[in-house]
Amino acid sequence: MSHWIILPIILPALLAPFIVLAARYHIGIQRTLSVAGAAALIVLAAAQAWTASDGTITIYQLGDWAAPFGIVLVADRLSTYMVLLTSVLGFFVLLYAIGSKWDARGQHFHALFQFQMMGLIGAFLTGDLFNLFVFFEVLLIASYGLMIHSGGAVRLRAGVQYVLYNLLGSTLFLFALGAIYAETGTLNMADLAGRVALIDAGDSVGIRVAAVLLILVFAVKAAVVPLHFWLPSSYAEAPGPVAALFAIMTKVGAYSIIRVYTLIFPPDLEVTAGLQGLWLLPAALLTVAIGMIGILAARHLDRLVAFSVIGSMGMVMIAIALFTPEGIAAALYYIAHSTLAAATLFLVADMVRGGRADLALRAEPALPGAALIAPMYFAAAIAMVGLPPLSGFIGKLLVLDAAIASPLVVWIWAVVLGTSLIGLVGFSRAGSVLFWKASATPPAENAEPRPAPGALAYTAVGGLLALLLALTVFAGPAHDYATAIAGQLFETGDYISEVMETPGKLSNPAEGH
């Protein structure tokens, strides 16, 4: 039993209360602890990803209870990949929050941030559906605090909408879990995979309802149209670094769909055949269209970026909805790309906000520090829209390539290519209004000079852009690894036998203990 699988959850879980209790009034100590924790998380996540990269599945039984009686954490290629992505994103977002002094504009930013990391990482590592629900709640309740960090009436109102929408999502999740438990008598993912496969196809009403409820919940998290309404307001009103961190939250929904609908309800399963493929792909196409049209229609930069998140989630969902190894591999590559690109854009939008009255897309005098902010905006926008040479182009190419075998290939190609053009126009218009027309607008006479962003803020955004560049340069190895992850996902036998056959307490119920 390797205890270090649970370390990435334990570390932020201990750090957060320590920050609240011991370093409450010392922002310097909070920052040091938080950054040290985030850096340690990267090391842990990288070590776990390295261990899992050769196909090893490591499990951790909490309290040494054997599955399905106890909760297990499972570190396979997919979960360690997502944990690594989360910890890297968290580190740079944290640097930006410190560099832009967002963390000092309210109480407890660092503690909430650590709890958020704990929830995210736990959701990726757990091998139990109810535990997934609990980690969803951990990350949500931390996100409620982060979302309304530093307050304000507009932000609070958006926060209330966000919380209410997510409470409804959580209720739906519980209904789905209850239905699954009533049908199968277990909530362990590996055990479920075995039991769902045994259900008679003629007696499948309950499990079909449960499968659809579950995918609805994950679609809410992943902001799939028509369940995306919570996203634009909350991401646009959240503080910049928080919105950047939220870029990974939609991916939790995508991850859950990949995990549950390859392991428990695989596409070739007779009981739930045709449930997800039928409408998930059209919904994903609609998501891309709504997102990209939203980019063109947005009048504020923060809303524009929020809609680009919806659009990129649509791309991810198109690739997932194919439910082929090639599609999942493309989705995994696109998940990494879109997380980094969206986070960069949110941070750039926050830098722009610092130099203007608001983020409305109208010409105003030049921003302080525009010489660096403008190229950063354009690099991130190029990546997000999917123009060569950055990773968005490669990601879209992979999705289009994976879609060739689909019966809807004409629709997919038409929607993806058409909406890319719309997104391109939207991003270029916003960029030229914000940065180019600025030089033609003279500053007001009595305007106070606004401060330019600090060096640490630039470093954080630059770091994210460097990661995007690395994802582009090493696209070959990255895609090979994504293919390996997808291969492991479709070979569910290893996962199930590793979880179910590892001995622990109660692994032989007849013995009593």
Added chain:
Amino acid sequence: MELLVASAIGVLTAAGLYMVLRLRTFPVIIGVSLLTYAVNVFLFASGRLTPGAPPILTDAEVYTDPLPQALVLTAIVISFGMTAVVVVMALGSYLGADEDHVNDPPPADPADAPSGREDAA
């Protein structure tokens, strides 16, 4: 008994959904609470209804599945905490903006409207 539990879940869910669709935050929060009650009863019933039996594996012939009871406890604690959070946030929002509509207010200047009007729900 099955009829009673099933109709209780149904009525609670229907009432909760109706309240959630209201315009002001207070009825919406009540609606969410009703929905969480409904889901708690539903979770409890997911282990089958076995009255008068111990919720533990014993040598007795009849016992109740203990797991849904543990799940319900977790769900109750979480939904209680979440309701408290949303009440505090709704109060803060009401005191800050001096009105408690759930949706975004119409913009004073139509030209300056936020782009995503459809997210007003």
